[in-house]
Amino acid sequence: MSSKPIGIIDSGVGGLTVVKEMMRQLPNEPIVYIGDTARCPYGPRPCEEIKKFTWEMVHYLEKFEIKMLIIACNTATAVALKEIRSELPIPVLGVINPGARAAIKVSKRNQIGVIGTAMTINSKAYELALKSIRKHISVHGLACPKFVPLVESGEWSGPIAKEIIEDTLAPLKTTPIDTLILGCTHYPLLEPLINSYFASKVKIISSGEETAREASVILEHTHSLNDEADHLFHQFFTTGSKTIFKAIAKQWLELEDITVQSIKLI
Structure with missing residues (x-):
């Protein structure tokens, strides 16, 4: 058993979708989350800058002695997962391979669409992941640069979002x-x-559920699950507006009380 927390990082509030699934599947695990909202979105940025920002979040989490790291940002996963995984002594999960596996499980015609940031789509990370599992599959990628700012603004429903x-x-x-x-x-x-x-008419796949399932398997295999829910305390950090982050987090995670702190990453 390990009461050490699980670290989750993202370019902004998007990784809260992974947090929500982690809380559902692993309710006894404390979470420390960083959303780099001040520098979001990562999609249009150069690879080296994305790596730098991702490492800054990782280094910030080191003081919490996390037992696992989840890179909940697809762009950061595509660019930095391999390097970070090779250098950290703890399990490091991304969200691309779990999403690819989930899609292949449900696709009937081997015709899979992928939407993401320009960097994620241009990296062909999902296409490579999908075809490594099933070679004869058609992948239709589409960059959606307006989606992340839309969510970060908190305006993810209504007529403007629909348009x-x-x-x-x-x-x-x-x-x-x-x-x-x-x-x-x-x-x-x-x-x-x-x-x-x-x-x-199209099956929608979010990688959060599969990522949480993979995290659960790894923690169980390494005897690192926390069996005690007493004094469970989640911590949330943002580099941007604490007010906006807290409002979105409370709504999405359906939590009455949530602790959010503003930080600077260097």
């Missing part, structure tokens, strides 16, 4: 996809509108 989603996803409407991977952890907050756009 942006319809305009952005139009290129996928004529493709034969039967499954769509939300290749950014911000996007599950837009899932109801995305599902509506496809008239519920």
Whole structure:
């Protein structure tokens, strides 16, 4: 048993979708979360800058003696996971491979769409992950640069969000996809509108559930699960507005009380 926390990092509030699933599947595990909202989105940034920002979050978490790290940002996963995993002595999980596995499980026609930031789509990380599992699969990638700012603003529902989603996803409407991977952890907050756009005819995949399942398996295998829920305390840090982050976190995680602190990363 280990009462040490699990560290989760993201470019902003999107990783809270992974936190929510972790809380559901691993309710006894304390979580320390960092959302780099001040420098979000990561998608348009150069690879080296994304690596630098990601490492800054990792180094900040070192003082908490975390037992596992989850990189809940797809862009950071695509760019920095391999390097960080090779240098840390603890399990390090990304969100791309779990999302790919989940999509392959449900796709009937081997026609999978992937939406994400420009960096995630251009990296072809999902395409490589999908084809490493099933070679003869068609992958239709689409960058959605307006989605992350939409979620970070807290305006992920309503007519403006609906219009942006319809305009952005139009290129996928004529493709034969039967499954769509939300290749950014911000996007599950837009899932109801995305599902509506496809008239519920496309299976929507969020990597949070599969990532939490993988985390559970690893912790159990390494005898690192925390069996005691007493004094469970989650900590949330943001580099941006504490007020906006707290409002989104309380709504999405359905928590009455939540502790959020503002930090600077260097």
